[in-house]
Amino acid sequence: MDTNIGSDLSLAVQLLRDGHLVGIPTETVYGLAGNALNPAAVASIFEAKNRPSFDPLIVHISDASEVMRYAVAFPEAARRLATLFWPGPLTLLLPRHASIPDLVTSGLDRVALRVPAHGLALQLLKALDFPLAAPSANPFGYVSPTSAQHVVDQLGGRIPYVLDGGPCAVGLESTIVGFEADDMVVYRLGGLSLEVMEAEVGPVRLALNQSGNPSAPGMLTSHYAPRKQLFLGDLEALIERFDGRRLGILRFQQSTQTTNAVLEEILSENGNLAEAAQRLFGALRRLDAADVDLILAEPVPQTGLGMAINDRLRRAAAGH
Ligand code: TXA
Numbered sequence: 001m002d003t004n005i006g007s008d009l010s011l012a013v014q015l016l017r018d019g020h021l022v023g024i025p026t027e028t029v030y031g032l033a034g035n036a037l038n039p040a041a042v043a044s045i046f047e048a049k050n051r052p053s054f055d056p057l058i059v060h061i062s063d064a065s066e067v068m069r070y071a072v073a074f075p076e077a078a079r080r081l082a083t084l085f086w087p088g089p090l091t092l093l094l095p096r097h098a099s100i101p102d103l104v105t106s107g108l109d110r111v112a113l114r115v116p117a118h119g120l121a122l123q124l125l126k127a128l129d130f131p132l133a134a135p136s137a138n139p140f141g142y143v144s145p146t147s148a149q150h151v152v153d154q155l156g157g158r159i160p161y162v163l164d165g166g167p168c169a170v171g172l173e174s175t176i177v178g179f180e181a182d183d184m185v186v187y188r189l190g191g192l193s194l195e196v197m198e199a200e201v202g203p204v205r206l207a208l209n210q211s212g213n214p215s216a217p218g219m220l221t222s223h224y225a226p227r228k229q230l231f232l233g234d235l236e237a238l239i240e241r242f243d244g245r246r247l248g249i250l251r252f253q254q255s256t257q258t259t260n261a262v263l264e265e266i267l268s269e270n271g272n273l274a275e276a277a278q279r280l281f282g283a284l285r286r287l288d289a290a291d292v293d294l295i296l297a298e299p300v301p302q303t304g305l306g307m308a309i310n311d312r313l314r315r316a317a318a319g320h
């Protein structure tokens with residue numbers, strides 16, 4: 001199967017109506033989308049990604065007014081977050097409606113819903129009369145794609161079309177939030193920072209990343225890993241430790257330190273965390289593709305989007 005890239009919305013609509021998969025842009029990362037109400041289309045998403053069926057999918061909708069078609073309750077706390085942050089990099093776990101096939105939620109009793117903040121994605125969702133199940137459009141366990149070309153690089157030949165909406169503006173997957181009584185519980189750090197959320201709604205609880213966490217089975221420690229071994233820590237010490245190897249370096253901001261690295265990627269010359277987030281996965285891909293033995297990376301400041309960036313770097317380092 002040839003995989004084409006383009007911005008032909010009506011072709012994407014037709015393919016999705018016919019039960020095919022399409023790579024779609026969002027503000028976070030590119031998704032591998034199929035009709036969420038069609039079990040055969042959903043099954044082919046798992047197959048194209050080599051994704052284990054115990055790892056549930058996020059369902060994308062065009063507007064919060066659609067929530068009650070796919071969830072049986074929309075608690076006040078969830079409504080508030082949706083009003084504040086949708087469209088945006090926020091996924092809400094809500095009690096699942098019977099309209100959602102078992103396969104989408106891996107049999108769990110909650111469904112993950114999100115309204116993406118991307119013009120082309122919203123136009124597509126509005127043109128369809130079904131929601132789109134879409135995990136990140138990468139093979140299971142690998143770094144998420146932040147451009148249409150990244151999708152083709154890895155899933156080319158497996159899907160007919162990638163809708164090109166340009167580079168992703170946020171560059172990190174959505175923040176995932178569930179609700180227990182009146183508590184908001186964050187299961188995955190992502191493109192909506194805790195600071196921004198807490199400034200509006202007060203303190204939230206964190207329940208992050210224990211692999212085997214039954215509420216978010218996809219949050220395995222070794223997610224988001226490049227194929228090359230990655231070490232995370234103080235760069236100066238790491239460079240000394242691996243003296244003589246062909247090194248790829250992922251640095252947060254510009255530095256006067258000189259190295260003889262084969263490739264050095266700087267996430268944000270002047271230390272802007274949003275820019276660093278936007279560039280992170282592309283930089284990891286370039287380092288992975290370069291002629292290097294190892295990737296050495298340093299953590300970024302543990303504040304704002306830095307928390308999610310560090311989370312992805314730790315998972316990348318744990319992937320081997
Ligand atoms: O930004 C994003 O969230 C992107 C774009 C495409 O929207 N999607 C994304 O999907 O990152 P994915 O499949 O790579 O990660 C979704 C994660 C799952 O691994 C799982 O941890 C959690 O969301 N999840 C999905 N449905 C769930 C459910 N019903 N209960 C608990 N966790 C769920």
Ligand code: MG
Nearest residue numbers: 135136137144
């Ligand atoms: Mg993913």
